[in-house]
Amino acid sequence: MASFITEFKRMIKTGEINSNTLSPILNLDEAQQQAMIEQLALAPDTIAYDILFFLMNTMGPTHPLRPRLYQLTLDRAHINFKFSLILINHTNPERPGPIIHLIKHILSKETDTDLLKEIFRAAGRLGMEFFVDDLAEFVFYNDLELRKEAVTAMERIGTNKAVQRLEQIAKTDKCDLDVLDALAFLKGKRKAISIHPSRKSPKPSRSGPSQPITPKPVPIESAPPHPTTSHPATSHQDPYKNNVRLLASPHIEDRFNAFDYFSDKSPEVAEALHDNLNTQTPDLLENLLILIGRTIPRESLGDLLTLTEKKDLKNSIRFSLYTALSHYPGLESTAPIVKAVTDPAVFVSMAAIRALDTHCSDYVVAEIRKKIESGTTAGETLTTTILDTCASRLIDALMASDTFSYISSNYLESSAPLRAIDTWISILENRKQTATAKKLARIRESRSRADQPVVVVIHQSAPYTDVVSKLIHGCGFCARTFSAPQEAFEFIVSEKPAGIITDFFVRQMRITDLAVEIRELYPAEEVPLMISSLQQHLDKSHLALMLKTYGINGFWEFPPKPGRLKALTG
Numbered sequence: 001m002a003s004f005i006t007e008f009k010r011m012i013k014t015g016e017i018n019s020n021t022l023s024p025i026l027n028l029d030e031a032q033q034q035a036m037i038e039q040l041a042l043a044p045d046t047i048a049y050d051i052l053f054f055l056m057n058t059m060g061p062t063h064p065l066r067p068r069l070y071q072l073t074l075d076r077a078h079i080n081f082k083f084s085l086i087l088i089n090h091t092n093p094e095r096p097g098p099i100i101h102l103i104k105h106i107l108s109k110e111t112d113t114d115l116l117k118e119i120f121r122a123a124g125r126l127g128m129e130f131f132v133d134d135l136a137e138f139v140f141y142n143d144l145e146l147r148k149e150a151v152t153a154m155e156r157i158g159t160n161k162a163v164q165r166l167e168q169i170a171k172t173d174k175c176d177l178d179v180l181d182a183l184a185f186l187k188g189k190r191k192a193i194s195i196h197p198s199r200k201s202p203k204p205s206r207s208g209p210s211q212p213i214t215p216k217p218v219p220i221e222s223a224p225p226h227p228t229t230s231h232p233a234t235s236h237q238d239p240y241k242n243n244v245r246l247l248a249s250p251h252i253e254d255r256f257n258a259f260d261y262f263s264d265k266s267p268e269v270a271e272a273l274h275d276n277l278n279t280q281t282p283d284l285l286e287n288l289l290i291l292i293g294r295t296i297p298r299e300s301l302g303d304l305l306t307l308t309e310k311k312d313l314k315n316s317i318r319f320s321l322y323t324a325l326s327h328y329p330g331l332e333s334t335a336p337i338v339k340a341v342t343d344p345a346v347f348v349s350m351a352a353i354r355a356l357d358t359h360c361s362d363y364v365v366a367e368i369r370k371k372i373e374s375g376t377t378a379g380e381t382l383t384t385t386i387l388d389t390c391a392s393r394l395i396d397a398l399m400a401s402d403t404f405s406y407i408s409s410n411y412l413e414s415s416a417p418l419r420a421i422d423t424w425i426s427i428l429e430n431r432k433q434t435a436t437a438k439k440l441a442r443i444r445e446s447r448s449r450a451d452q453p454v455v456v457v458i459h460q461s462a463p464y465t466d467v468v469s470k471l472i473h474g475c476g477f478c479a480r481t482f483s484a485p486q487e488a489f490e491f492i493v494s495e496k497p498a499g500i501i502t503d504f505f506v507r508q509m510r511i512t513d514l515a516v517e518i519r520e521l522y523p524a525e526e527v528p529l530m531i532s533s534l535q536q537h538l539d540k541s542h543l544a545l546m547l548k549t550y551g552i553n554g555f556w557e558f559p560p561k562p563g564r565l566k567a568l569t570g
Contacts, residue, residue: 041366075363124156
């Protein structure tokens with residue numbers, strides 16, 4: 001194994017790769033595969049592309065290494081769009097799965113004409129119908145080469161939808177001989193099929209036998225670059241627009257009502273985010289991202305990718321963005337946000353780490369490990385932040401790094417919060433490393449104090465509770481975190497906390513309803529209830545009245561300042 005990895009490292013360094021030197025990879029054992037992927041994940045783009053291209057084209061569809069190489073290619077394609085060509089050629093057009101959002105994102109952002117033409121040709125060759133609308137959009141651009149390639153790709157796809165879009169284009173001033181020739185060819189092929197039904201078309205429609213198409217009328221002077229998407233909000237346009245506006249209202253009750261309106265309307269939330277990606281109202285974008293995290297519309301993944309590429313976003317928006325991504329199960333890739341793990345704003349880096357923990361791929365682990373093993377203070381800070389975030393999947397994967405394990409061991413034995421120790425113990429127990437787990441359990445027991453003030457944190461998003469818990473621990477208190485009010489109530493009834501911290505919105509419960517139930521247990525002077533939230537630009541007098549009415553002790557910014565937390569227990 002050592003000799004092969006040494007040779008593989010040399011190949012990556014020199015670029016001297018060919019089928020003879022790469023073929024042995026197909027027969028590696030599991031340990032050798034892991035070592036090879038760790039090196040490949042960090043290889044320069046040009047070398048990694050050639051190696052992945054060869055391996056994906058050589059290994060069979062059932063090879064045990066194939067899923068990991070496909071994921072590595074997918075991660076790298078989010079950073080360098082050229083890798084998408086490998087993905088397209090190894091994706092089933094009937095079940096495209098994870099590449100749809102990526103390719104649509106690339107088509108909306110890429111400016112390299114050669115790469116776009118290659119994508120168009122691959123889409124046409126493989127009959128990828130889900131790209132028809134995106135291809136049609138390029139017909140309305142001024143680049144004649146791309147227009148011609150887009151029409152050719154739609155012709156090769158040749159489905160009902162492709163014909164319909166070409167017919168719509170033919171009614172606009174963008175109609176040319178290429179469009180007319182493509183339509184004539186496709187209609188002629190359909191006519192031949194109808195005359196000889198026993199003959200099978202090489203590109204049959206996936207929606208069934210060909211039927212005559214009656215195109216939707218599109219005014220020549222106002223033809224859109226792509227068909228207008230029909231949203232459920234269309235029939236309720238006024239309520240929809242009104243509630244989008246209310247998300248940034250200075251009155252918190254208006255925002256409550258807007259959250260209630262959108263809470264079960266995933267398509268409308270996706271539409272609102274798409275329409276307001278460039279809004280200059282931070283409160284609106286932050287609240288839309290909170291709603292994205294609650295409703296999890298898959299159609300918003302492209303827009304979320306777009307936001308990850310913006311360099312001028314406020315820290316509060318980036319926190320909301322990464323928090324939203326952390327709620328998505330089975331993300332296709334989190335590679336674009338790896339850079340955020342060392343963000344100077346710790347609360348932003350913690351949210352990014354949570355999102356990465358939901359999708360702990362070889363590329364993500366390799367990039368984070370490289371940062372940790374850099375020998376810098378930033379690497380040590382990143383390690384302790386990962387532990388504070390309780391990112392169990394990342395921790396488990398990074399334990400193979402001696403540097404990570406060394407820094408972690410020192411932190412756990414000296415000053416790590418109890419929840420970080422609990423996470424580490426759980427991982428060790430799953431690994432059957434009982435001796436080390438017992439050692440940490442003794443450290444935990446010695447550090448746990450019965451007289452330590454307990455502060456309850458209630459929030460449905462882990463990044464929120466991670467950040468506040470870290471701050472509470474830094475003040476010498478113990479944090480007890482809960483993702484739902486009911487779980488918190490059960491604890492509060494059994495043990496009187498020193499204070500409670502939450503947001504305006506906790507799952508489907510408003511802070512006003514939560515406050516009523518808490519005040520039935522403890523008065524405000526005994527157990528302070530504080531709101532720490534990203535909500536800004538609220539009417540101060542209106543907010544003060546609400547706080548006083550419901551026995552809420554105060555409103556803090558997020559993250560709360562340590563001085564405020566220290567004053568919480570008097």
